[in-house]
Amino acid sequence: MSTYPLLSLAIWIPIVAGLVVLTTGGDRNAPLARMLSLVGAVAAFLITIPLWTGFDVANGGMQFVELKTWIPRFNINYHLGVDGISMLFVILNAFITIVVVAAGWEVIQNKVAQYNAAFLIMSGLMNGIFTSLDGVLFYVFFEASLIPLYLIIGVWGGPNRVYAAFKFFLYTLFGSLLFLLALMYLFIQSGGSFSILEWHKLPIPLGPQIWLFLAFLIAFAVKVPMWPVHTWLPDAHVEAPTGGSIVLAAIALKLGAYGFLRFSLPIAPDASHELSSLVIALSLIAVVYIGFVALVQADMKKLVAYSSIAHMGFVTLGFFMFSAMGVEGALVQMVSHGFVSGAMFFCIGVMYDRVHSRQIADYGGVVNKMPKFAALFMLFTMANAGLPATSGFVGEFMVILGAVKFNFWVAFAAASSMVIGAAYSLWMYKRVIFGDVANHHVEELTDINKREFLILAVLAIATLWMGIYPQPFTEVMHASVNDLLHHVAISKIQ
Amino acid sequence: MFDNFVVPNLLPAAPEIFLAAMALAILMIDLLVKDSRRTVTFALTQLALIGCAAIQFATSTGEITYTFSNMFVDDLMSDLLKLFLYMTVIIVMFYSRGYVIDRDTMNKGEYYVLALFATLGMMVMISANHFLTIYIGLELLSLSLYAMVAMNRDSVVSTEAAMKYFVLGALASGLLLYGMSMIYGATGTLEITGIAERLNSGGVNKSVLVFGLVFLVAGLAFKLGVVPFHMWIPDVYQGAPTSVTLLIGSAPKLAAFAIVMRLLVSGLLPLAPDWQNMLIILSVLSMAIGNLAAIAQTNLKRMLAYSTISHMGFMLLGIVTGVVGGDARYALNAYSSAMFYVISYVLMSAGTFGMILLMARAGFEAEEIDDYKGLNKRSPWFAGIMLMLMFSMAGVPFFIGFFAKFSVLQAVVAAGYMWLAIVAVLFSLIGAFYYLRVVKVMYFDTPADDSPLTAPLDMRILISANGLAVAFLGIFPQVIMSLCAYALLRSL
Numbered sequence: 001m002s003t004y005p006l007l008s009l010a011i012w013i014p015i016v017a018g019l020v021v022l023t024t025g026g027d028r029n030a031p032l033a034r035m036l037s038l039v040g041a042v043a044a045f046l047i048t049i050p051l052w053t054g055f056d057v058a059n060g061g062m063q064f065v066e067l068k069t070w071i072p073r074f075n076i077n078y079h080l081g082v083d084g085i086s087m088l089f090v091i092l093n094a095f096i097t098i099v100v101v102a103a104g105w106e107v108i109q110n111k112v113a114q115y116n117a118a119f120l121i122m123s124g125l126m127n128g129i130f131t132s133l134d135g136v137l138f139y140v141f142f143e144a145s146l147i148p149l150y151l152i153i154g155v156w157g158g159p160n161r162v163y164a165a166f167k168f169f170l171y172t173l174f175g176s177l178l179f180l181l182a183l184m185y186l187f188i189q190s191g192g193s194f195s196i197l198e199w200h201k202l203p204i205p206l207g208p209q210i211w212l213f214l215a216f217l218i219a220f221a222v223k224v225p226m227w228p229v230h231t232w233l234p235d236a237h238v239e240a241p242t243g244g245s246i247v248l249a250a251i252a253l254k255l256g257a258y259g260f261l262r263f264s265l266p267i268a269p270d271a272s273h274e275l276s277s278l279v280i281a282l283s284l285i286a287v288v289y290i291g292f293v294a295l296v297q298a299d300m301k302k303l304v305a306y307s308s309i310a311h312m313g314f315v316t317l318g319f320f321m322f323s324a325m326g327v328e329g330a331l332v333q334m335v336s337h338g339f340v341s342g343a344m345f346f347c348i349g350v351m352y353d354r355v356h357s358r359q360i361a362d363y364g365g366v367v368n369k370m371p372k373f374a375a376l377f378m379l380f381t382m383a384n385a386g387l388p389a390t391s392g393f394v395g396e397f398m399v400i401l402g403a404v405k406f407n408f409w410v411a412f413a414a415a416s417s418m419v420i421g422a423a424y425s426l427w428m429y430k431r432v433i434f435g436d437v438a439n440h441h442v443e444e445l446t447d448i449n450k451r452e453f454l455i456l457a458v459l460a461i462a463t464l465w466m467g468i469y470p471q472p473f474t475e476v477m478h479a480s481v482n483d484l485l486h487h488v489a490i491s492k493i494q
Numbered sequence: 495m496f497d498n499f500v501v502p503n504l505l506p507a508a509p510e511i512f513l514a515a516m517a518l519a520i521l522m523i524d525l526l527v528k529d530s531r532r533t534v535t536f537a538l539t540q541l542a543l544i545g546c547a548a549i550q551f552a553t554s555t556g557e558i559t560y561t562f563s564n565m566f567v568d569d570l571m572s573d574l575l576k577l578f579l580y581m582t583v584i585i586v587m588f589y590s591r592g593y594v595i596d597r598d599t600m601n602k603g604e605y606y607v608l609a610l611f612a613t614l615g616m617m618v619m620i621s622a623n624h625f626l627t628i629y630i631g632l633e634l635l636s637l638s639l640y641a642m643v644a645m646n647r648d649s650v651v652s653t654e655a656a657m658k659y660f661v662l663g664a665l666a667s668g669l670l671l672y673g674m675s676m677i678y679g680a681t682g683t684l685e686i687t688g689i690a691e692r693l694n695s696g697g698v699n700k701s702v703l704v705f706g707l708v709f710l711v712a713g714l715a716f717k718l719g720v721v722p723f724h725m726w727i728p729d730v731y732q733g734a735p736t737s738v739t740l741l742i743g744s745a746p747k748l749a750a751f752a753i754v755m756r757l758l759v760s761g762l763l764p765l766a767p768d769w770q771n772m773l774i775i776l777s778v779l780s781m782a783i784g785n786l787a788a789i790a791q792t793n794l795k796r797m798l799a800y801s802t803i804s805h806m807g808f809m810l811l812g813i814v815t816g817v818v819g820g821d822a823r824y825a826l827n828a829y830s831s832a833m834f835y836v837i838s839y840v841l842m843s844a845g846t847f848g849m850i851l852l853m854a855r856a857g858f859e860a861e862e863i864d865d866y867k868g869l870n871k872r873s874p875w876f877a878g879i880m881l882m883l884m885f886s887m888a889g890v891p892f893f894i895g896f897f898a899k900f901s902v903l904q905a906v907v908a909a910g911y912m913w914l915a916i917v918a919v920l921f922s923l924i925g926a927f928y929y930l931r932v933v934k935v936m937y938f939d940t941p942a943d944d945s946p947l948t949a950p951l952d953m954r955i956l957i958s959a960n961g962l963a964v965a966f967l968g969i970f971p972q973v974i975m976s977l978c979a980y981a982l983l984r985s986l
Contacts, residue, residue: 025874071897073975074904114874136900140891147885150930154938155870162938166930173890173926177919180900184907184915 005066006051007080010090011127014044014097018120021113030112037101037116044123045094051087052476060084060479062133062197070137074187076194079133084480085261085331086130088473089254092338093130095462096250097123100243102455103346107242107353108156115156119243122148126251130258135183135194138262142255143176149244149252157239164232164239171222171232179219182212186267200266200487203494206274213271216264217279223256226279226316227286230309237305238358242349245301249308249341254334257315261327261484265319269488276320283320284413286313291420295427300351300358303428304344307384310417311337317414318399321406322488327481328474329398335473336383336391336466343380343459347373350452351432355441360431364438369445374433376448376456383463385425386418391466503561506568508553509546509576510617516542517610524603532601536591539606540584543613547580556984560623564685567623571755571833571985574977575620575748582745582840583613588956589848590737592949596856600645600735608645609741612638616749623760625674625684628753629667632717635749636663639742643734655733662716662726670713676706677762686761693764704768710757711772718750720810721779724803728787731799736854736861739795740847743802744840751836754813759829759986766817773814774914780807781921788928795861797928798846801887804925809835811918812902815909824909826986830979831901837974838898841967845883845960852876852949852957863932868941876947876954877936879961886964888929889922893968901975 017040024033056063062081070078082090100119108115125148128141146169154165187194190202204212222229233253237245265272287310294306311333318330350373351366352358367374383390386397396418403411437443448456466473504511520542524535550573558569587609594600615634622628640663644656678684680702681692692698716723731739758769784804791797812832816825853860853869860866870877886893899922906915949957967974 071972071975073972073979074901111870114870140896143896144891147890150933151937154934162934165934165938166927169930170923170927174923177923178916181903181907181912181915181919184904185912187904188908 006047007064007066007082007090007127007131009047010044010051010094011080011124011131013047013124014040014094014120014127015124017041017044018117018124021117021120024113027110027112030109033113033116034101034105037120038098040120041094041098041101041123044120045091045098048091048094051082052091055084055087055476057084057475058479060481060483063087065133070134074136074194075192076136077134078137079195080131080137081133082131084477085484086258087476088331088335089130089251089258090127092254092335093123093126093251096246096338096342099342099346099455099459100246102451103246103349104241104243105451107349111155115152115241115243118148118152119247122152122247123251126255129255133196135186135196135199137194138196139176139180139183142179143173145252145255146172149248152244152247153236153240156241156244159239160235161239164235167232168236171229175219175222175229178215182215185212196262196267202267203492204268206270206493209268209271209492210274213264213268213275216259216268217275220256220259220264221282223259224253224312224316225256225309226282226313227290227309228282230286230290233309234302234305237308237345238299238301242345242352245345245349246342249304249345250338253308253312254338257312257319257330257334260316260319265488266484268492270491270493272320272488273322276322279316279320280410283313283317284410286310287317287417288413288420291417291424295420295424297424298360300348300360300428300432301345303360303424304341304348304384307421307424308337308341310421311341314396314399314414314417317410318395318402321402321410322485323402323405324478324481324485325398326402326406327485328477329395329400329402331395331477331481332391332398332466332470332473333395336395336463339459339462339466340380340383340390340392343456343463344384346455346459347377347380350448354445357441360428362439363432363442364435365433365442366445367433368437369442370447372453373448373456376453376460377433378429379460379463381425381429383467385422389464389467391463391470393467394470502563503559505553506559506561507566507621509549510614510621512549513542513546513610513614513617516545517607517614520610521603521607524607527603529601532595532603535603535606536587539587539610542610543580543584543587546617547577550576550580558985560687564687565624565627566621568621569985570981572621572752574981575752575833576617578837578840579613579616579620579745579748582748582844583609583741585844585848585956585960586737586741586744589740589844589851589953592953593735593737593851593854596854597646597735599647600737602645605642605645608638608642612642612741613745616745619749620752622753622756623686625678625686628756629671629674631749632670632753633667635746636667639738639746642738642741643730645738646735649735651733652735655730658733659726659730666713666716666723669709669716673706673709673711673713676702676709680706686756689761690763693762703765707762707765707769708772711769711776714750714754714757715776718747718754718806718810719803720776720806721783721803722776724780724783727803728796728799731802732793732796732861736795736847736850736859740844740851743798743847744844747806747836747840747843751809751833755829758813759816759825763817763822766822767820770814770817773810777807777810777814778914778917780804780810781918785921785925785928788925791928792863793861794850794863794866794932795847797863798843801925801928802843804921805835805839805887808899808902808918808922809839811906811914815905815911815914818909824905826979826982827908828905829986830975830982831905833978833982834971834975835898835902837978838894838967841960842883842886842895842964845879845957845964846887848953848957848960849876849880849883852947852953855948863935864942866932866935867939869936871941872944873947875958879958880936881933882961882965884929884932886968888926890926891968892965894964894971896968897971897975
């Protein structure tokens with residue numbers, strides 16, 4: 001194992017790079033700011049590669065652990081580590097950051113340095129969330145990551161950006177404040193420890209477990225987002241710039257789901273079993289009902305936003321069936337959704353940059369003018385609908401398999417989403433891409449340039465790779481998921 | 495006839511004596527200084543404060559020392575609070591210099607001398623071990639501040655604010671004195687440590703005592719500015735010249751915290767269940783009204799006034815959770831959290847009002863929230879500083895305001911008041927809205943005027959340092975946290 005503090009580097013390289021980018025100042029130095037951001041993002045990505053190559057797949061515990069005293073007054077430590085559950089998200093996050101920097105290359109001309117810096121800092125903070133093993137450290141990253149996204153939506157967003165930024169910030173802050181109180185309760189109960197791994201072993205009676213579970217549920221459900229606290233997401237997505245939407249869909253939504261696996265299940269296993277039907281019900285509503293909501297959207301970004309909520313419903317469904325198939329399927333779905341939704345939002349961004357509209361009705365016959373784009377967009381649409389051989393299929397299929405063992409009707413409801421997903425994805429694709437050239441805006445379209453092609457090609461490779469050969473992804477999860485499920489199966493009530 | 499006279503030990507009060515002498519000397523020297531050379535007065539003021547800090551360091555023994563027939567106490571808590579007090583006043587004086595120079599009616603030697611007397615009053619309050627000492631310190635502070643609020647004579651708003659402050663302040667002092675006299679009646683002593691002894695030995699008339707306590711708490715609540723004794727805060731904060739608002743809004747919180755500790759904790763700890771219940775009501779009301787009313791404000795100074803009310807309410811949470819069911823096990827944890835909260839708040843508040851002074855220039859006050867429109871375009875650096883201060887006030891990490899809230903909340907949870915913690919976080923959620931609005935105005939809106947900032951270099955540097963300190967201490971809060979805990983451990 002490497003002796004370098006890889007996880008610290010994965011957190012702090014992007015943050016420091018972001019601060020350096022800020023020093024380039026005004027838009028006169030925009031090319032320099034872009035270059036520095038790209039270098040920072042690529043460096044941060046390269047540093048995460050050894051996490052995968054050096055990862056011991058047989059070990060279900062924490063790896064690359066770093067432990068330093070931070071605030072001894074409250075026994076808070078700078079405690080980092082990754083296991084099979086979190087490792088992939090660190091890499092995904094670093095990868096998506098490159099995509100985001102590249103996606104804004106020519107598009108963002110206003111406050112370029114601040115734009116890129118916000119994304120780099122946010123990327124570092126989110127790596128902090130995925131790797132923290134100390135409750136307060138986790139919380140600090142969790143809440144601090146709201147600041148850059150608030151600014152991204154508010155400064156570079158669409159017409160209704162102020163409303164969306166406030167709604168996003170206050171909604172998620174509401175969830176996380178109750179989460180903070182849950183952390184403090186655990187601190188007192190454990191006799192003065194903020195270590196998440198200590199909390200996993202802490203026996204707690206059922207009553208407090210239920211309260212803890214509900215506090216976690218509110219925090220993470222808002223972040224995922226689960227029905228009925230999902231309403232901030234479509235607003236945030238629609239108003240955010242393309243890069244903001246990509247980060248939001250690809251990474252930020254995963255934070256909540258990750259929280260379930262790191263906090264809810266292991267700390268309150270009995271309450272998780274007790275209330276699993278509640279979460280499963282909410283997940284199925286998200287999968288089926290939100291799927292129908294997506295069907296009727298006239299705005300492409302809103303459509304993909306609702307489809308994200310439906311896909312995340314699969315994830316929470318997978319977690320609360322307590323089977324290896326379900327949890328691993330959910331994790332695969334999370335990674336896959338990172339690639340696919342990122343790519344979908346990028347595709348919409350490509351069209352928006354040219355036509356300045358996201359309305360489906362303003363398009364039609366795009367394939368006549370943008371054949372290369374149409375081909376790639378096709379792939380991601382299919383992946384979004386869960387077509388076999390794309391990454392979207394693997395996760396959903398595993399979750400449905402897990403659900404069949406769990407309860408037939410749950411599986412039936414979940415599987416119906418394969419149809420609904422295909423309906424909204426393909427119908428949108430048909431209306432936007434096929435047919436005759438609809439108007440003079442479409443007539444004037446130019447096909448994607450090299451930069452855009454490169455971004456989409458890389459995402460396409462990732463999507464296909466995960467769809468055809470998911471083994472490398474699932475392999476790293478096995479040990480950690482099995483450990484987690486064994487842990488959750490044992491009651492903590494004494 | 496002087497047979498009984500013993501020269502008291504002057505050493506514990508050396509900083510106070512030094513500052514009193516310096517203030518009088520500066521008053522004299524300033525008569526010889528022309529208006530254009532007022533920098534001399536400014537420099538002497540700063541030197542006096544630095545001298546105080548040096549003397550404080552040199553004379554600090556770490557032991558609890560009483561002097562002047564037990565009327566005055568010097569302990570680690572007072573040393574620490576006074577050091578922060580000097581630091582705050584030095585910062586305040588730096589921030590206000592440019593503002594004062596631009597305004598003729600304020601550019602007088604009295605401005606500095608009154609600030610020094612106010613500081614002296616706060617020092618006396620911090621070190622008081624006797625009801626009369628507290629009263630003297632409080633009046634010295636208040637009278638200096640009344641005069642400072644009214645210094646901008648030509649302004650109707652300032653004069654009105656001063657009048658209001660004076661009338662209500664006098665009323666509060668009366669309440670405090672009345673409460674003190676009741677407690678004297680019940681215990682037969684004015685000495686704070688003496689009162690604690692009487693209470694512990696028993697045989698004290700409880701109903702007279704609690705009657706006095708009610709007035710005492712009311713008086714303290716007024717000085718802290720918590721609901722329902724908060725009426726003066728918005729008017730005075732808005733009406734006073736900004737440099738004076740800065741002084742009122744920062745340093746006196748340290749002194750108010752000190753007298754709360756002296757009166758309620760050192761003196762009346764056996765009555766903790768009584769005053770804790772009173773303070774819980776005040777605290778919840780302050781968080782509610784402070785945060786809700788702040789949303790409706792368009793004037794930044796007035797908004798910050800309401801935010802002060804809510805912050806003081808939050809700070810009180812640390813004080814009400816010290817004793818649980820007669821068990822003082824959590825006292826140190828709770829009180830040191832409150833102390834950390836006050837110190838953090840003073841740092842943030844100084845920075846925020848400093849920003850208003852930075853934006854102000856001759857003939858322009860920069861006190862409307864809309865004056866900050868598009869600040870990110872005009873000066874990305876200072877917009878960034880203000881952003882950090884606002885998020886810190888809202889209690890978002892990585893800023894010191896988060897750990898201030900964190901430490902108080904954990905004390906509340908440790909004491910078992912979960913419902914109180916939930917109320918507190920819900921109101922901080924509401925509070926986040928109006929701090930976010932300031933950030934929104936700076937970052938999302940386009941500037942209304944593009945004139946560059948004209949503040950002098952020293953102020954720019956200092957306010958940057960202030961903002962960065964809020965971030966730095968938010969990442970490394972341990973030093974101040976443990977200083978607070980240690981000082982209280984050695985003082986209580």
